[in-house]
Amino acid sequence: MGAAANAIRAALPEFRPWQVDLSQVDLSAATQRLFDNRAEALSYMLPPGFAEEPRGAFISGERALLIRDEDGAVLTMGELLGKKTTREAFTERMRAGGCMSDALCLLWKQPEPLELRAVEELLRRLSDQVTPGTPVQFRSYEEPRYRAALRMQFGDNPIPAAIGGVLNRWSILPEGVSVASVGIYLEPWASVRSGQDIGLIPGTPLPSLNRPAPPTG
Numbered sequence: 001m002g003a004a005a006n007a008i009r010a011a012l013p014e015f016r017p018w019q020v021d022l023s024q025v026d027l028s029a030a031t032q033r034l035f036d037n038r039a040e041a042l043s044y045m046l047p048p049g050f051a052e053e054p055r056g057a058f059i060s061g062e063r064a065l066l067i068r069d070e071d072g073a074v075l076t077m078g079e080l081l082g083k084k085t086t087r088e089a090f091t092e093r094m095r096a097g098g099c100m101s102d103a104l105c106l107l108w109k110q111p112e113p114l115e116l117r118a119v120e121e122l123l124r125r126l127s128d129q130v131t132p133g134t135p136v137q138f139r140s141y142e143e144p145r146y147r148a149a150l151r152m153q154f155g156d157n158p159i160p161a162a163i164g165g166v167l168n169r170w171s172i173l174p175e176g177v178s179v180a181s182v183g184i185y186l187e188p189w190a191s192v193r194s195g196q197d198i199g200l201i202p203g204t205p206l207p208s209l210n211r212p213a214p215p216t217g
Helices: 002-011 027-035 077-083 087-097 116-130 186-194
Strands: 056-068 098-110 136-141 146-154 162-167 178-185
Touching: 002 098, 002 116, 002 186, 056 077, 056 087, 056 178, 077 087, 087 098, 098 186, 116 136, 116 146, 116 162, 116 178, 146 186, 178 186
Parallel strands: none
Antiparallel strands: 056 098, 098 178, 136 146, 146 162, 162 178
């Protein structure tokens, strides 16, 4: 996993390393500001100077939540919401199939228009360098925060290799500035590079979902 992450970072020298330091964040105060000034409350999640600089590209590490469905598909919370028609079904699948992935997050902005094909081209270039010769598939991905997005897969591996695209306009940025965000899930990349089947870690970051479900009888 570490080797895959290092190879991806090396293939993207234009992306500056950056990491959220939660030890320096007053999460209680940030939560209280959510209803008054959401942009300010969540500013700790952005690289320093991101709102002021005309352009920039950053890469950071994170733990990402994915959910394995009954049919073997591996989904984001947004995709799971689209499949489960009741709150009970959604919560039960989160509890039973929740998994954690080691991921890298790409975030970049530019003062020019940004189209989804530029995101796909970046991921194809990355695959050619890090996992050459691996069959790659792209399909449309829908989530409210994206104006246009895609999901990238390696062969028949159900874990997404990457998900992301062009974000909707941010109110904290000047008119005309484009922002894109992509989550790269390291398990498929490490599986291809090592020849081993590297899976997700069962469990979720939501304590209430990790507790056994109450009896219904």
